[in-house]
Amino acid sequence: MTSLVDLLHHPLRWRIVQLLIGRPLTTRALAELLPDVATTTLYRQVGVLVKAGVLVVSDEQQVRGTVERTYTLNAAAGDADNEGVDHDRLRTMFTVFVAGIGGHLDQYLARDEIDPLADGISFRQTALNLSDEEFAEFVTAYGELLGRYAGKxxxxxxxxxxxxxxxxxx
Known part of the structure; x- marks a missing residue:
């Protein structure tokens, strides 16, 4: 069985997953967001992600004699994969994560005109000195804050x- 890390190490599968963060999309909508990807390749990689349980079908509709599926991320897909994380796997997971961030920046920079200040581009790092209890409180409060804005x-x-x-x- 392929691990989630290995599965997402494929650049197109990573892009697909990034596009589905916080929103459901059909394969047609994914194709519009990924115009540089051949349709057959996109369908094949979506199929791989569905088979692996990373994506789930959240809706199906009949469209001109065919079934159009809407996909969402399976939020629990990585849960069982965390037990066997060693130094190398964690480094790989981080590399894939950073590559995804770089991909988003590349998409932004591909625009004809950019305005980082108006567009809200920011890179920040803050050191927090917290006890384990304070860190748990912080994570809970941060999750609640994100919950107020995510999914709109x-x-x-x-x-x-x-x-x-x-x-x-x-």
Whole structure:
């Protein structure tokens, strides 16, 4: 059985998963967001992710005689994979994570015009001196804060932004 780390080490599968963070999408919508990817390749990689349990079908609709599926991320897909994480696997997981962030930045930089300040581009690092109990409280409060804003639908007034967080003990 392929591990989640190995599965997501494939760049296109990583891009697909990144696009599905916080929102359901059909394969057609994924194709519109990935115009550089051949349709057959996209369908094949979505199938790999579904078979591995990373993606789940959240809706099906009949569209002109065919079934259009909507996919969402399976939030529990990585839970069982955490027990066997060693130094090398953790480094690989981190590398894949950072590559995903780099991919988002590359997409932003591919625009004809950019305005990092107006667009809210930021890179920050803060050291927190917390006891284990305080850290647990922080994680809970941070999760509650994110919960207030995550999952809101895309509208003309809302712009999708991807927040990436890394916590490493010093």
């Amino acid at each position: 639908p895309d509208t003309d007034e809302r712009r999708r932004r991807v927040l990436s967080t890394i916590v490493v003990p010093d």
